[in-house]
Amino acid sequence: MGLSSKTSEKIAFSLLILATLIVAGFVLIILGYIILNGYGAINLEFITQMPNRMMTEGGIYPAIVGTIYLIIGSMSVALPIGVMAAIYLNEYAGESRTTWLIEMAINNLAGTPSVVFGLFGLALFVKYFGFGPSILSASLTLALLILPVIIRSTEEALITVPKEYRESSLALGVSKWQTIRHVVLPAAIPGIITGSVLSIGRVAGETAPILFTGAAYFLPRLPDSVYSQFMALPYHLFVLATAGTNIAKTRPIQYGTALVLLIIVLSLNLVAVLIRRHYRNKLKI
Amino acid sequence: MTKGVQNVSQVQIKVDNLNLWYGEKQALKNISMQIPKNSVTALIGPSGCGKSTFLRCLNRMNDLVKNCRIEGKISIEEKDIYGPDVDVVDLRKKVGMVFQKPNPFPMSIFDNVAYGPRIHGADRKDLDSIVEQALRSAAIWEETSDRLKSPALSLSGGQQQRLCIARTLAVKPRTILFDEPTSALDPISTARIEDLIMDLKKDYTIVIVTHNMQQAARISDYTGFFLMGKLIEFGQTRQIFQNPQEQSTEDYITGRFG
Numbered sequence: 001m002g003l004s005s006k007t008s009e010k011i012a013f014s015l016l017i018l019a020t021l022i023v024a025g026f027v028l029i030i031l032g033y034i035i036l037n038g039y040g041a042i043n044l045e046f047i048t049q050m051p052n053r054m055m056t057e058g059g060i061y062p063a064i065v066g067t068i069y070l071i072i073g074s075m076s077v078a079l080p081i082g083v084m085a086a087i088y089l090n091e092y093a094g095e096s097r098t099t100w101l102i103e104m105a106i107n108n109l110a111g112t113p114s115v116v117f118g119l120f121g122l123a124l125f126v127k128y129f130g131f132g133p134s135i136l137s138a139s140l141t142l143a144l145l146i147l148p149v150i151i152r153s154t155e156e157a158l159i160t161v162p163k164e165y166r167e168s169s170l171a172l173g174v175s176k177w178q179t180i181r182h183v184v185l186p187a188a189i190p191g192i193i194t195g196s197v198l199s200i201g202r203v204a205g206e207t208a209p210i211l212f213t214g215a216a217y218f219l220p221r222l223p224d225s226v227y228s229q230f231m232a233l234p235y236h237l238f239v240l241a242t243a244g245t246n247i248a249k250t251r252p253i254q255y256g257t258a259l260v261l262l263i264i265v266l267s268l269n270l271v272a273v274l275i276r277r278h279y280r281n282k283l284k285i
Numbered sequence: 286m287t288k289g290v291q292n293v294s295q296v297q298i299k300v301d302n303l304n305l306w307y308g309e310k311q312a313l314k315n316i317s318m319q320i321p322k323n324s325v326t327a328l329i330g331p332s333g334c335g336k337s338t339f340l341r342c343l344n345r346m347n348d349l350v351k352n353c354r355i356e357g358k359i360s361i362e363e364k365d366i367y368g369p370d371v372d373v374v375d376l377r378k379k380v381g382m383v384f385q386k387p388n389p390f391p392m393s394i395f396d397n398v399a400y401g402p403r404i405h406g407a408d409r410k411d412l413d414s415i416v417e418q419a420l421r422s423a424a425i426w427e428e429t430s431d432r433l434k435s436p437a438l439s440l441s442g443g444q445q446q447r448l449c450i451a452r453t454l455a456v457k458p459r460t461i462l463f464d465e466p467t468s469a470l471d472p473i474s475t476a477r478i479e480d481l482i483m484d485l486k487k488d489y490t491i492v493i494v495t496h497n498m499q500q501a502a503r504i505s506d507y508t509g510f511f512l513m514g515k516l517i518e519f520g521q522t523r524q525i526f527q528n529p530q531e532q533s534t535e536d537y538i539t540g541r542f543g
Contacts, residue, residue: 168388
């Protein structure tokens with residue numbers, strides 16, 4: 001005899017809520033652990049000063065600046081290209097073998113390990129184009145990494161724009177591109193922003209793609225051009241925790257760095273949520 | 286044979302031997318008719334008879350459908366709209382369309398109406414008066430004049446549909462196609478739209494697809510009856526309803542099928 005529907009309902013409900021609690025629990029533990037261990041290291045000096053005494057003292061200012069440059073650099077390349085490619089694929093390309101191949105390629109790009117992107121960036125941007133290890137090379141490598149995410153989320157946002165909007169715009173004697181520009185894209189912006197934020201999180205957090213393309217082990221000054229090497233938060237953290245001069249002594253700096261990285265990503269997420277809400281309110285009732 | 290309207294003073298839309306296929310399936314068969322200017326022409330018939338498909342030929346919305354193939358000739362104001370030199374975008378400015386479901390854009394009431402004129406390059410300083418005039422013509426100015434900046438989606442369904450009519454009027458078409466414009470609306474909203482359509486025929490040629498035979502009888506001057514992709518009968522509404530020439534027309538309007 002099977003379980004009564006009431007019992008199976010109870011079991012399913014308990015399992016589902018257990019799974020949710022496990023997820024929420026781990027998030028809280030990780031956040032709590034980093035905050036508890038990291039907040040002591042954070043002060044004005046920590047976020048505004050250069051590293052000091054073989055990185056065992058001083059701040060992480062150049063790493064913060066480097067990470068922000070990477071975000072700006074990679075997004076300003078990947079966002080326009082990704083959005084335009086998604087518009088082409090979704091609105092113009094139609095269904096053909098070529099389109100299918102391109103879509104497959106994008107999916108595979110999304111699944112490629114980030115260290116492979118790092119090696120590719122080294123070969124193409126650093127060596128072949130001769131950009132050297134630099135902000136430019138690293139930003140372009142990261143842009144390639146997040147391109148599939150942006151394309152995919154933009155396509156999904158475009159698909160959810162009701163067909164009726166397109167039809168009624170076209171029926172007013174508005175061209176296809178004008179329809180996309182004035183009706184479809186505005187309605188898709190919340191979705192596009194969501195995808196972009198996911199990408200910003202990756203750009204800020206990835207270590208492997210910048211490892212070979214420009215991140216410096218230690219560089220006590222700010223980059224002065226796109227061809228400069230740079231420090232970045234995730235790589236700085238990696239260096240301190242594995243290859244630093246005094247791993248035990250820099251523990252607080254490591255947690256402080258992790259916390260700063262977390263704060264940057266979370267506050268960018270918050271900004272994106274606010275922008276998205278603003279657009280939703282503007283579009284809906 | 287062109288089916289029936291005699292002594293038409295001016296023809297707005299002339300259709301000759303129109304055939305349409307969706308892939309292998311023929312959806313319209315040999316349709317010929319002449320739709321008079323400044324009148325309301327209703328297209329009736331059971332679901333799937335081709336009346337909406339036919340309507341969408343008149344502003345070339347079927348161009349958007351894949352594997353759709355058209356033969357024959359449609360002239361609007363004596364111009365072949367499937368001719369090689371025709372700009373579809375320009376055609377749709379002259380032949381407006383109102384859809385079954387009210388579908389305002391997710392913008393303010395004002396921006397919805399201003400959308401077409403803005404893109405077509407209307408002067409910024411003229412927009413206020415263009416919008417007001419369109420909203421007045423669509424009989425929705427009184428309800429919206431004090432809230433032009435509010436979202437269009439905050440209006441009721443019937444108001445949204447009149448807003449969509451205003452949006453179409455703002456582009457200054459000469460022909461307006463209505464694709465079952467009241468089928469999603471309550472009776473009171475329906476009555477207001479019907480009054481509006483009868484009012485609009487002074488300035489526009491109107492073709493309306495409707496499911497509702499009473500509606501066709503109430504508001505149209507001419508009626509065409511479609512069945513299985515063919516135009517069975519076309520003539521003055523009074524004649525179609527009181528003295529149909531074809532058995533299947535009579536069967537349909539007396540409710541024996543459909």
